[in-house]
Amino acid sequence: MEVIGIDRLLDFDHFLCEEIKAHKVMSVEDEKRQRIIIAAMQEFIKGYRNASTDTIVKSAGISKGLLFHYFGTKKELFFFLFQYAIEIIGGEYKAAHFESRDFIDNIWQLSLLARRLINKHPLVYGLLASAFFSFQEVFPGELHNFQNPVEELKQKLLERADRSLIRDDLDPEKALRIILWTVDGYSAELTRLGRQVADYEPHYDRIEKELGDYLTLLRNALYK
Amino acid sequence: MEVIGIDRLLDFDHFLCEEIKAHKVMSVEDEKRQRIIIAAMQEFIKGYRNASTDTIVKSAGISKGLLFHYFGTKKELFFFLFQYAIEIIGGEYKAAHFESRDFIDNIWQLSLLARRLINKHPLVYGLLASAFFSFQEVFPGELHNFQNPVEELKQKLLERADRSLIRDDLDPEKALRIILWTVDGYSAELTRLGRQVADYEPHYDRIEKELGDYLTLLRNALYK
Amino acid sequence: MEVIGIDRLLDFDHFLCEEIKAHKVMSVEDEKRQRIIIAAMQEFIKGYRNASTDTIVKSAGISKGLLFHYFGTKKELFFFLFQYAIEIIGGEYKAAHFESRDFIDNIWQLSLLARRLINKHPLVYGLLASAFFSFQEVFPGELHNFQNPVEELKQKLLERADRSLIRDDLDPEKALRIILWTVDGYSAELTRLGRQVADYEPHYDRIEKELGDYLTLLRNALYK
Amino acid sequence: MEVIGIDRLLDFDHFLCEEIKAHKVMSVEDEKRQRIIIAAMQEFIKGYRNASTDTIVKSAGISKGLLFHYFGTKKELFFFLFQYAIEIIGGEYKAAHFESRDFIDNIWQLSLLARRLINKHPLVYGLLASAFFSFQEVFPGELHNFQNPVEELKQKLLERADRSLIRDDLDPEKALRIILWTVDGYSAELTRLGRQVADYEPHYDRIEKELGDYLTLLRNALYK
């Protein structure tokens, strides 16, 4: 799987919904549009308040006026990027098939996929994570318009999970949640680590193996 | 256990380290110092960027100049408050004794304690939580100067945990982590809920029972 | 008398002076030229500063570039419209014949005519009125380039008025001025009213009668 | 009567209502406050939209921040100045006594007074006139909060006028209106003149005499 860093963003336009596709900026010539979106995402990763439209236009190499010609307001730009990120990442997740009904299997596949997507779309994925925080801080009450695709998928997997696999003496709902939280906790740990260790790519194999071990443990402990 | 809302903050000065105690503002007359700290904490709970020094001075009833006389910059004020909160809350945690070496017992006690401390020091605890987020956003890379007392204690409990209680066929390190993440995941869920349900105090009992159930499940699944 | 609202503007091109006729925009195909002029007038009625060239081009269905291709600057566009309105309205006034030399008769006829022209050319007349204000505000000192056709006609009627109709004990120049100012004052009152009462068309008859009463009073008081 | 040009504004603070007196800016040291108010008035005479806060602060010799420290928004500044002008000019008018019930006498006195006040407070009077126009354009619907002191006084004089002085064969209401409009028309003419002839002070005597002649004529024509 390729890494989509700061270029080739537009190879994923097919994931976008009509609303985003119809946006003024989407009719801009590819290279420039990409420059704008990337510059804006990079800036907004700092958080909404920390992001400066001045920096964005400088980094995108366009004029102040043009940015506002496309987006009207800073807020609209942010919302656009957020929706855009949701759809790119959501599209990737939707493209994946989770045939099994074994929750541990699925959650393991999901983890592998998540890690691949973080590598494939570091910028977009980064914005997605950061934007949910910004939203809470700056636009509380407007978050409901946006659906976190990862959480959505987790929820779906949870619902579809085969409860009969769980030991009879354990509450299956709780057992499943524990599996989920274990993965979440492990990921959070990685994120914390990732912030300090700039490049933890070399550790990937070990990390993946370790998560596998956690899931194996849970399977031994919670499954029949 | 008493509730320490917006007064009586100074009853906990004995928790403070020398560095904080030596701070310029600590020599201010008690009542005024408390007003300043409380006002500042209330404001910073909104997040660093959303906090206005103007609001702080108005709400503390002091002049703009005085605030900067004591703290030099907004950042220094924020760092002071953060350290202050860490030491108050850290002091409380340190005052508690965790005699057992059963990790589940300890983590349960820790949860009970956490909930009591949130009630006792709503302001200080609130700032603590919010400040870790602000830090990440506004001063990335300076967080290492601050030790989250809750995490510290968890770490200690983890280290001291009696591994022999864990089923022999399970990796005890991983099992303990799973217990930890389950509690974390449960708490995060509550926080998410708490943001929506303004006042979830009436649900405390149910919540506590539910967490207990999770831990019981884990005991059944992971312990000998 | 027909109402010339937002179409048929060009039926009055014969009123236009050579300068206007020679203007770049006048060689544009009729229908489009009309769209441009009407859109621009509608917008400038709001006042020069409140008028947006963006709105004009959207409402005229032309491109931004084309507008500036024809008019160079917003100011030139405004001047063009102003002159255009002066000539249309001025043409109408000039087409009227004031045979009498009785000033009161003439001023009464003038009032009737004014009201008919306001109905016939609501847009052009509206712009004319609004533009004189805008000028004062935005281009003070350039107003002398434009002659208000109504004032011009009043002046002419004033000059031609038969002084011998005025009572011998009164200064005829002053008496005539008083007649003029009475009509002006009455009209101003109506305008003030008109701003509040959105549609005072139903009151026309009463209004006309009342003005007649004022003029009768003046005739009784000032004439032999 | 002295001329209050661009200094000595504050000699008239006693005319101000409590609301204005309580305004933040009124506690500024006299000389600076005057500089601010004068600079702002001079700028706003151009009209609200044409006025730039940048120009005001430069001309007042203060920083951008300070202006907004006092007034919050451009609009609030404008409203303040408007109210201020109304109260200064209104105060002057209220200080005058109109004992007679002869409308012509009163309106003559009023004209003399108006002319003196225009000379005494050229800036404040100028703003007052200009502000009523700006209001209509920019804040339609908020004008009702402000009472034009001149119109108010005219209305009062009109109401109190002794109708029995008017010729029995004339409608006294209309006759009085004609007197009013004559003065208004004459003043408007002067204003138009004044705009062109920068300094029409040398003509004052002639002007005053001429208005007197108009009123004498009206007395001859309309009174018993």
Add this chain to the structure above:
DNA sequence: GATGAATGAGGGTTCATTCAT
């Protein structure tokens, strides 16, 4: 210590005008 008036760089936004196509 204590005040709060004063600063000014930076923020987001608007809009007449230009210019490559």
Add this chain to the structure above:
DNA sequence: AATGAATGAACCCTCATTCAT
């Protein structure tokens, strides 16, 4: 002729920080 993307100076406003008193 015709387009509309692109410009950038100017706009109003904010706010942490300073400093004379």
